[in-house]
Amino acid sequence: MSNFVWCHGPSCHTNDTQDRLRGVKGSKVLRTKKVQQTQWNSGERRNFYNYFCSNGCYNDFANKHIQEIVAIAPRTEALETPVNVEKVQDTTYTGHSYTRVEISRVDNDIG
Numbered sequence: 001m002s003n004f005v006w007c008h009g010p011s012c013h014t015n016d017t018q019d020r021l022r023g024v025k026g027s028k029v030l031r032t033k034k035v036q037q038t039q040w041n042s043g044e045r046r047n048f049y050n051y052f053c054s055n056g057c058y059n060d061f062a063n064k065h066i067q068e069i070v071a072i073a074p075r076t077e078a079l080e081t082p083v084n085v086e087k088v089q090d091t092t093y094t095g096h097s098y099t100r101v102e103i104s105r106v107d108n109d110i111g
């Protein structure tokens with residue numbers, strides 16, 4: 001028994017690869033690819049690879065439906081991550097010293 005979904009890429013069936021070829025001589029078609037559903041990509045492991053055969057198909061879908069996608073969770077204001085910024089003296093492998101900026105996250109779990 002095969003458990004699969006069809007790739008949701010809007011142009012999946014237009015990619016001319018041999019694994020998409022179906023039909024008999026004289027009436028061949030390029031068909032949308034199947035995406036297998038297994039125990040390894042079920043439940044909490046479920047991600048976009050359960051619905052798309054490739055990153056290209058995922059990108060095609062996201063670009064085609066971008067207005068609907070951002071409407072799911074609109075970003076109306078910037079998010080911020082508290083950080084510590086330190087200037088650190090360092091040395092290159094050739095022995096030259098320089099100053100670099102080191103950014104680390106503020107640990108909010110204290111207390």
Ligand SMILES: [Zn+2]
Pocket residue numbers: 007008009012033052053054057
């Ligand atoms: Zn696809």
